[in-house]
Amino acid sequence: MATLVTFHAHPDDEAIMTGGVMRKAADEGHRVVLVVATRGEKGEIPEGLLEDGEQLADRRVKETQAAAEVLGVSRVEFLGYQDSGMMGDPSNDGPGTFWTAPVEEAAERLAAILREESADVLTVYDDFGVYGHPDHIQVHRVGMRAGELAGTPRIYQGSVNRDEVRRAAEAARAAGEEGGPDEDMIIGKPAAELTAEVDVTAYAKVKRAAMRAHLSQISEESFFLALPDEKFAQMFGTEWFIREGKGPGVTETDLMKGL
Numbered sequence: 001m002a003t004l005v006t007f008h009a010h011p012d013d014e015a016i017m018t019g020g021v022m023r024k025a026a027d028e029g030h031r032v033v034l035v036v037a038t039r040g041e042k043g044e045i046p047e048g049l050l051e052d053g054e055q056l057a058d059r060r061v062k063e064t065q066a067a068a069e070v071l072g073v074s075r076v077e078f079l080g081y082q083d084s085g086m087m088g089d090p091s092n093d094g095p096g097t098f099w100t101a102p103v104e105e106a107a108e109r110l111a112a113i114l115r116e117e118s119a120d121v122l123t124v125y126d127d128f129g130v131y132g133h134p135d136h137i138q139v140h141r142v143g144m145r146a147g148e149l150a151g152t153p154r155i156y157q158g159s160v161n162r163d164e165v166r167r168a169a170e171a172a173r174a175a176g177e178e179g180g181p182d183e184d185m186i187i188g189k190p191a192a193e194l195t196a197e198v199d200v201t202a203y204a205k206v207k208r209a210a211m212r213a214h215l216s217q218i219s220e221e222s223f224f225l226a227l228p229d230e231k232f233a234q235m236f237g238t239e240w241f242i243r244e245g246k247g248p249g250v251t252e253t254d255l256m257k258g259l
Contacts, residue, residue: 020200026072
């Protein structure tokens with residue numbers, strides 16, 4: 001048994017970005033640990049969702065625990081930073097935000113968990129934070145440094161295949177579909193920069209169930225859950241990563257191979 005630690009910025013990121021590899025690792029007998037930098041305090045609050053006196057952060061912690069059960073997670077930890085909001089928001093520089101946290105300090109918090117778990121594999125995000133969110137960019141900076149401090153053998157940078165997203169957007173537009181990916185949005189990395197491609201179509205229903213656990217942020221009418229099952233599996237059935245020293249091109253199809 002090996003240990004996989006996945007590091008994310010906010011609740012629900014884990015289901016979208018690495019839900020497949022997490023459940024796959026758990027089903028293969030590995031230990032899966034989820035670390036989240038913030039409690040997602042800046043998320044939108046659907047009208048009528050929260051109970052009287054309930055805070056969104058508390059609800060999102062509960063949702064994370066529920067999603068973690070679906071994904072086979074053995075341990076969930078929050079680093080305790082404040083959600084920084086979207087890039088350019090005044091909240092970016094607020095007190096205690098993850099975006100303003102000293103990288104060395106935050107990295108040591110994560111490294112302590114990596115050492116406790118004797119982590120074999122760590123996932124973070126690419127250097128663009130997949131889509132430019134400040135907390136996602138900080139996950140890359142902090143995660144890469146934490147892996148270095150802890151001596152974690154394998155560090156994978158979660159990303160998205162930008163070329164495939166654009167092809168899907170063009171196909172959707174040609175078919176007259178609405179609500180699909182935006183072909184002009186800068187997201188992920190070009191295919192040539194990706195080094196690991198994991199087929200998780202067998203876990204598409206699990207990923208969808210984990211997303212549903214995050215009701216405060218992912219409604220049934222959302223892009224993620226409104227897709228037909230076949231389309232959902234097509235769009236979310238592959239998880240992409242970059243591992244320094246690998247490539248060029250895809251050279252790995254399993255983050256836990258050989259462990």
